[in-house]
Amino acid sequence: MLRSIWNRRSFMGRTAIGAGAVIGGSTAIELLSTTRVWAAAEGTDGDILNFALTLEYIEATFYERGNAASLITDAHEKDIFATIQKDEEAHVQALTDTLNKLGVAPVAKPTITFPASTFASRDSYLKLAMIFENTGVGAYLGQAGSITNKDILQAAAGIFGVEARHAALIGVISGATPEGGIYKGATETPIAKSDVLAAVMPFIGGMPNTGFAPAQRSVNYLPAGLAIGGAAAALVAFRTRGSRTPPP
Amino acid sequence: MNQDPFEGRSVIQFTSERDRRAFLKYAALVGVGGSLVGALPISNVFAASPSPSPSGSPSPSASSAPSGSPSAAGSGTSQFGAGDIGILNYALTLEYLESEFYQKGLAANILGDDAKYITPVAAHEAAHVAALTATLNKLGATPATKPTFVFPPTTFTDKATFLKSAVIFEETGVKAYHGQVVLIKDVAILGAAASIAGVESRHAAVLNYLTQMPPVANPVEQHATADEILAAIKPFLGA
Numbered sequence: 001m002l003r004s005i006w007n008r009r010s011f012m013g014r015t016a017i018g019a020g021a022v023i024g025g026s027t028a029i030e031l032l033s034t035t036r037v038w039a040a041a042e043g044t045d046g047d048i049l050n051f052a053l054t055l056e057y058i059e060a061t062f063y064e065r066g067n068a069a070s071l072i073t074d075a076h077e078k079d080i081f082a083t084i085q086k087d088e089e090a091h092v093q094a095l096t097d098t099l100n101k102l103g104v105a106p107v108a109k110p111t112i113t114f115p116a117s118t119f120a121s122r123d124s125y126l127k128l129a130m131i132f133e134n135t136g137v138g139a140y141l142g143q144a145g146s147i148t149n150k151d152i153l154q155a156a157a158g159i160f161g162v163e164a165r166h167a168a169l170i171g172v173i174s175g176a177t178p179e180g181g182i183y184k185g186a187t188e189t190p191i192a193k194s195d196v197l198a199a200v201m202p203f204i205g206g207m208p209n210t211g212f213a214p215a216q217r218s219v220n221y222l223p224a225g226l227a228i229g230g231a232a233a234a235l236v237a238f239r240t241r242g243s244r245t246p247p248p
Numbered sequence: 249m250n251q252d253p254f255e256g257r258s259v260i261q262f263t264s265e266r267d268r269r270a271f272l273k274y275a276a277l278v279g280v281g282g283s284l285v286g287a288l289p290i291s292n293v294f295a296a297s298p299s300p301s302p303s304g305s306p307s308p309s310a311s312s313a314p315s316g317s318p319s320a321a322g323s324g325t326s327q328f329g330a331g332d333i334g335i336l337n338y339a340l341t342l343e344y345l346e347s348e349f350y351q352k353g354l355a356a357n358i359l360g361d362d363a364k365y366i367t368p369v370a371a372h373e374a375a376h377v378a379a380l381t382a383t384l385n386k387l388g389a390t391p392a393t394k395p396t397f398v399f400p401p402t403t404f405t406d407k408a409t410f411l412k413s414a415v416i417f418e419e420t421g422v423k424a425y426h427g428q429v430v431l432i433k434d435v436a437i438l439g440a441a442a443s444i445a446g447v448e449s450r451h452a453a454v455l456n457y458l459t460q461m462p463p464v465a466n467p468v469e470q471h472a473t474a475d476e477i478l479a480a481i482k483p484f485l486g487a
Contacts, residue, residue: 076460083464090467137446144442150430157429157442158468161422164446165453165464172365172457179368182454186375188446190439 043193045152046104048143051193052156053095053107055139058203059132060088061112066129069119077173084129084166091159098152110204126174133167134184135199136160138191164188324474325428328392332437333384335428337392338474339441340380342424344394345484346417347373349403353414356404362411362458369414369451376444383440396486411459418452420480426471445469 043051063085072078099106117124140160147153171182179185191199328337350370353359359366384391402409425445432438449469456463472480 080457080463083462087464087467094467141439141442141446145435145439154426154430154471155468157426157445158466158471160442161426161445161449161469162464162467164449168450168453169457169463172454178364179371182365183368183372183447183450186372186379186447187440187443190443 043146044104045147045149046099046102048147048156049095049099049102049104049152050107051143051197052140052159053092053099054110054204055136055196055200056088056091056095057109058112058200059136060085060092061109062114062118062128062132063088065114066119066125069125071119071122071125072173080169080173084169087162087166091162094155094159098155112204114203126170129170130167130174130176130181133163133170135191135196136163137167137184137188139193139196141188142190142192142196144190325431329389332432332434333387333389335432335441336380336384336387336389336437338478339425339428339444340377340384340392341395342421342477342481343373343376343380344392345397345481346421347377348394348397349373349399349413349417352399352404353410356410358404358407358410360407362407365454365458366414369454372447372451376447379440379444383437397484398486399484408459411455415452415455415459415461418448418455420472420477421448422452422469423472424474424477426469427473427477429471 063081067081067085072081096106114128118128119125137160140156140163143156144153144160147156167184168182174181176182325334325338328334328341347370350366350373354363354366354370381391399413403413404410422445425441425448428441429438429445432441453463455461
């Protein structure tokens, strides 16, 4: 069986290469050695769209509140953040419309809460923005192999690419390291749905009728970007609280 | 019909206004810059896209590819091989172009502080070339050979021209990958291609940022057919 490119270790390997080392053939071969994420469909297209819609609700709300807090003052940067907010709102609308077209009920917007410190400073806002965008990129990529309808695949891929743009831009605005911050290596890394849900669950506590139960298992994998400040603390707290299996 | 859940209210459709504005802004820049028009004939890809619907018939502009485009043995990606092999070789050809472009750009030493943003991009494109080549070998296919590329002489003489060219190459790459997403048969190849496409989107965003262009012209990425893309890059293909 071909080795997975989607595991953490090979991703780290590619990141190192992205940093400027000579490209070895053996690394390159990993590109299509996929088995992991595409192995099992993670629900119907409707399920996937509702999963995406939940993420987009969170992102849209995040930027609505963050932009309203006027933490970004540079005109160019402000313009970019306004665009990102509009994009996320457009994604919510598009996903909702699509679900309706499919005859699948769109999930209700959950109650969304962010840690009190999130909108206290430009720094905290940027940090969480980076996390949401990179999580969104991995989340969409993780579903690419499960989508059956071609139009939905085209659209989801189109949204995925825009989330990658957002992630890079916020990286630039944050002054992040180019490789490892703005860019995440030569290829994007998918994140499994269960891991994404575990990561975002702290922000949608008490969500009624969304169809999403808290994660059923502890999560050992989190995207690198999640290990940042208060958000990480929130995630850890969630994992302790929300996990129904004993900690390892 | 379930085949087209988007029908009139396409995810793509609502993006047109901003896309149009972005294009107009781009066009204005080209107009002011003058030399950019000659330097970057690839810009016609902007006029040729986006296709109105993800499931729509091929854009009429596809058939207007100049004669002598590398489609002697077929059109679209099939000239590079059947099915996914053709798509991978098509992608490889584009990555060859991007990779050489960045290698030359870095070698020209014109980027100053912005080199820190471009150095990883060059490494990514080289990695894409290596990965696609290795993948084709692994699949038992013959990787496309690297064409001889020609760039307008001004491309590497100043930073502004180089970065503007880079924007166009990246936007073209994004459109190219997204144009193949629904055509790829093998789910592993789809995943790999998507994982590259996302990186091209990051590049495009950063380069637009550096050149004060709208870094996210649409809420969803646009796509273009292989014929559109190949017509656009034709001027860079040497004899």
